[in-house]
Amino acid sequence: MTRPRNDTFLRALLREPTEYTPIWLMRQAGRYLPEYCETRKRAGSFLQLCKNPAMACEVTLQPLARYDLDAAILFSDILTVPDAMGLGLYFTEGEGPRFERPLREEWAIRDLTAPDPYEHLRYVMDGVCEIRRALDNSVPLIGFSGSPYTLACYMVEGASSSDYRRIKTMIYERPDLMHRILAVTTDAVIAYINAQIESGAQAVMIFDSWGGGLSAAAYPEFSLQYMQRIVAGLIKEKDGERIPSIVFTKGGGLWLEAIAAIGCDAVGLDWTIDIGEARRRVGEQVALQGNLDPCVLFASPERIALEAKKVLDSYHRQGGSDSSHVFNLGHGISQFTPPEHVTALVETVHDYSKILHKSI
C-alpha cells in the first residue's frame, strides 16, 4: 500500500510535517447535501442505504466532489454492530434508531456473542473495498465504530434516551452485567474495525458519543478502559503503513489527559474546550482533531471564516508544530447547514493554516 496522493490527514495524525491543516467533517456525507437526500430516497431507507455497498460508496464520495476535503469517511451507522449481534435494528421516521430486542434480561446478556464481521457485516467490508477503488488513492479513507459504552447505551435503552435511565441503573445496580455487555461489544468492535482495516481503511475513529454523560468515576471504568482495549487490539500497521486511530468522547474535555494516554494517535474534541488549552494539557503525545461548533456553519461565510481562524489561532498560539492538528467540527454537521457554507470553511482552513504553518 502506498499513501494516498493527498496524505496530509494521515501525516497530521502521525505528527509528521504538513504544509497546512487538513480538514474533514463528521457526518460529511449527510442530509445537508441534496445529492445525499436523493440517493437515500432511491435506497428506500437509511438502513437500506447503509446496507448497499454501491450506494454507501456513492454517498461517501459526494462531499469530496463538492469540497476540497482531506479525507473520506466510510458511510455507515454505528448501530450496524449491535444489529449484527442480533438486536434487530430499525428506524422510525423522526424518532431515530430502535432495537426490536433491547438487552434487558440477564440470559440475553449472558448469551451475547461478538459477530464475525466478514459474515454478518459483509456489506460494510464490501463498501470499504468499493470506496477504496473509487477513491483511487486520492485521499485516505477513515473507518469507524461506536465505542462499547455508546453502543451499549442503545443496546440497553433500545433507542435514543434523554436520561439513560436503564443503562445507568445497570451500571449502579448490576455492574457485572454491564461489564459483560461491554466486554463482548469490545471484542466485536476490535474484530469489526480490524476487518475494515483489512478491507482498506487507512485510519480509524472510535465515536464515544455518550461517554460524556457518565460520572467522573464511571467514565474510566465503563467507557475509557474498553476503548483502551480496542486501541490495543487494533492492527497497527498494514503494508508498512501505520494505521492511526482517533478516539472521541463527546463531552470528555475534563478527562483529556486520561483519554490521550490510552495509546491512540489522536483525540477528538468537541467545541466546549479551547483547542489551545487542550493542546497545552496533553502536550505533543497525540494529535488533536476538532473543534468548531457545528452551529457556526449557520452563520455567514464571513463569520465562519472568523470563527475557523480562531480555532486555528488558538492551536497555533500554544507553540510547537501546527502539523498535529486535524480540523473538524466538534460534532456531526447539522442537516440544516447550507452546503455553500462548507466551501467557505474548507477554503479558510486551508488558506489560513498555510500562513500559520509558514510562520513557525
Next chain:
Amino acid sequence: MTRPRNDTFLRALLREPTEYTPIWLMRQAGRYLPEYCETRKRAGSFLQLCKNPAMACEVTLQPLARYDLDAAILFSDILTVPDAMGLGLYFTEGEGPRFERPLREEWAIRDLTAPDPYEHLRYVMDGVCEIRRALDNSVPLIGFSGSPYTLACYMVEGASSSDYRRIKTMIYERPDLMHRILAVTTDAVIAYINAQIESGAQAVMIFDSWGGGLSAAAYPEFSLQYMQRIVAGLIKEKDGERIPSIVFTKGGGLWLEAIAAIGCDAVGLDWTIDIGEARRRVGEQVALQGNLDPCVLFASPERIALEAKKVLDSYHRQGGSDSSHVFNLGHGISQFTPPEHVTALVETVHDYSKILHKSI
C-alpha cells in the same frame, strides 16, 4: 430576621462550621412524589400549579414532610420570567414548555423590556411569603431563577431544542441582538431574584442549564458575564443576614475557576466532575454543591449509600473543612425515582458526614 432553627445549609454556603453535610435535591418537589402528582392534578396543569401560591406552597413542603432535608426550594418554573416578558408560556403534554411568541424578529428584540416582578410575577412573591409562613423558620427557603442564557435559549428557540440552532445562529451571526436579549433578561432576573429575597428567600440559586452547550469562547461572553452581573446586582444582606448565592452551569466543569470567580458564594456541580478535584481547583474561595448522578437513585439503597459516601469521601480527602459542601444531585431528581430511595440517600449523607466532620 433570625436564622432558621436548622441553618446548616446556610452555614455550609457561607463556609461556617457545620456538624454534618446538609442536603437538598434539585427538583425535590416533583413528579416522583405521588402527593405532588395529586396536587398537580387538582391544580389542572403544571402552569396553574406554578401560578397558585397556596398550591405552590403545598408542593414545596411535601418533600420536607417525607425527608429530613436541610432546605426548601420555592416551587416554580424558570420560564415564568419570559412569560412575564410577554412571550406567552404554555405546556403541551409530553413535549414540554413552549412560547406562543418566540423572539425571532429584530423589532421584538428591540421592544423587549424587563417586567416589574411585583406586578407580573406577583404570584411568585405571594408563594414565597406563604412558604416562609408555613416553614415557620424550620429550614431556609431557596429562591431561584434561570440564567439569562438559559432563558434566552427557550425565548429564541420557542421550546426545548436538541441543537439550539436558532440561538446559536444568532450568537454567531447577530451577537448584537443576542446581547440585547441577554442584557434585558439580566435586568429582569436581578429584579426577580431581589423581589424573592425581599419576600423572604434566604438563599438564591441561578440555574444555567444550557450554558454548557456553548463553546469555550462563547460561554464567558454569552452566559457567564451576565451571571456575574446578576450576582453583583443582588441584595447581599437582609435584616443583618447574608443571602448566599449559588451558580450552577450544567456541563460547566471545564470552566470552574472562572465560575467560582464571579462573586457567588457557591458553585453547583453536575456529576461529570469529581467533587474533590473541583475543590482542589477552586480552593476555599466558594462552597460547592453537588454532585451525585441522579441515576444512582434507581439503584438499591445499599448502592445509593455506597455512591453517596464516595462523593463525601472525595470532598473530604481534599483536606481542610468539610463544612463548605452542600450535598445535592448533579441534576434534577428523575420522575422515575422510587421515593423510598431518597430516604436512604438523606440518611447516609447525614450519618456518614457526621463521622467525617468529626475526623478532621
